[in-house]
Amino acid sequence: MDWSNIQESRRQTLGICSRCCSYETLKKKLPVLGWLPRYTLQWLQVDVIAGLSVGLTVVPQALAYADVAGLPVQYGLYSSFVGCFVYCVLGTSKDVTLGPTAIISLLVSLYTYEDVSLAILLSFLSGCIQLAMGLLNFGFLLDFISYPVIKAFTSAAAVTIAFSQVKNLLGLKDIPREFVLQVYETFRKLPSTRLGDALLGLSCIVILVLLKWMKDTSPRMHRNIPRFYRLCNLIVWFITTARNAVIVIAAGLVAYSFQVLGSQPFILTGKTAEGLPHFQLPPFSETTANETRTFNEMVQKIGPGLFVVPLMGLLESVAIARAFASQNNYRVNTNQELLAIGLTNFLGSFLSSYPITGSFGRTALNSQTGVCTPAGGLITGLVVLLSLGYLTPLFFYIPKAALAAVIICAVAPMFDLRICKTLWNVKRLDLVPFLLTFLVSFWEIQYGILAGILVSIVILCYPVARPQIKVLESESLVLQPTSGLYFPAMEFVRDTVHEKALAVSPQRSVTLDLSQVTMVDYTIVVGLRDLLHEFKSQGLCLTIRGLQVRNNILLGRFIDGESMKMCECCMFNPTYCQFSDIYKCRICI
Incomplete structure (x- = not known):
């Protein structure tokens, strides 16, 4: 037994283990270790304010987005707190907040057909797919989806989501899910509009727009301004920032007042489950009144959503993280973001969550409030948990028209045809x-x-596939692709050579300048070999020059035959090379 080899193997194993378990490696996988040792009391004060601001926004939005997903409103809150805690440990952006969003809620509605079990299973499967992509470093795949495609999708989704809420805004019933039929049926049933819901919903939209305008146009405060004016400004800032919560609370109080008086002109949210969700396995099978569906049948029911939902969740979250990282001068790790959102969806499915992703509106609020670290998400998560623990009985009185107004105002900025x-x-x-x-x-x-x-x-x-080819006239015809040469372009190059050299009278020899070609593949080799044979059969010369060393050797090895040899000098100094019957080209002779 060779003890020296065994000892060397042990040293290598220990070296690999020490690198994998080093503090620097842990910091990459657990970004919380990077900012937690530097955490200060000043950061804590700012993070608490930011967390409370986002928390007061996420609660009413979560209730509204659950309705978009076709689920009972409490599932919006079930989906809103897990991401706050997971992202604090794994996230690389100080601004991003994870939770239900309009687009993902719309997709969940389309693929789960308002079935709670399917929605929770979709969260579990989406988390598995996203975790696998993060662990395999597949984050680069998101770079192949262009910005115009993302903007077009978000604009179309904004229109679809906003119009889907018109029925709640006007108190209409029996409106189909398909967009075209939805538009037709909504206009057909306009005479059935409930006056109370319409007045409340439109009033909420007007107030929300005014509050947003106040927030955007309010002047900045300076230290020399009197304390009273600073206090007034703080109150205005709080009301305009938490405008969604203010509207939902006010609408709930109005509905409760009518309930006490014995009449109810609004359609209410109704009874919701009380308390925190139970920790349990996602539903891998489902038993209904009519049938029992197996795991495979549930996956087949979800269909394309198994790929669309996790992909769009990653796109939305990573795009938001990159945008705010660029705005606030820091960098995010795409693969680490995939791990964070994947683990959130995976763990959330054990707490009855449907798929979530990064929210642009709440992330923007987080950034504007000046959040310093992802620890602000801890406060947001606690606000959601307190709401679930103590406020769920009050959700009964929230009018659906008010939630519809919140959704319409939230998705309106997403529609951008500019x-x-x-x-x-x-x-x-x-x-x-x-x-x-x-x-x-x-x-x-x-x-x-x-x-x-x-x-x-x-x-x-x-x-x-169609590279630009420069045509130069010198002693012979010179054809030079001005960009790289890859296998889809080989037929185009052959057609161009035929058109310029063999389809003319008299036929001409050609010099093919491949100085821009960095790599060759089998298709290129076969195409050049066929061209060489064709030129030789016509008694013409095809000269190839400008190849890099590796490509020169490959072409000489695989195109080489009994009557085609590569110049031995040019093989090692590839400034000029010609395939011919001799062993040296014209330059080297």
């Missing part, structure tokens, strides 16, 4: 995936995303 003007000025071809995604998303949301991605990939690959 990008069309920018795309027209920058690159008009980008309008094609944008418009295609936008329009097809109204038919089927997953087809809109898929169509936009496919068209974007085609636009991306077209210059690869």
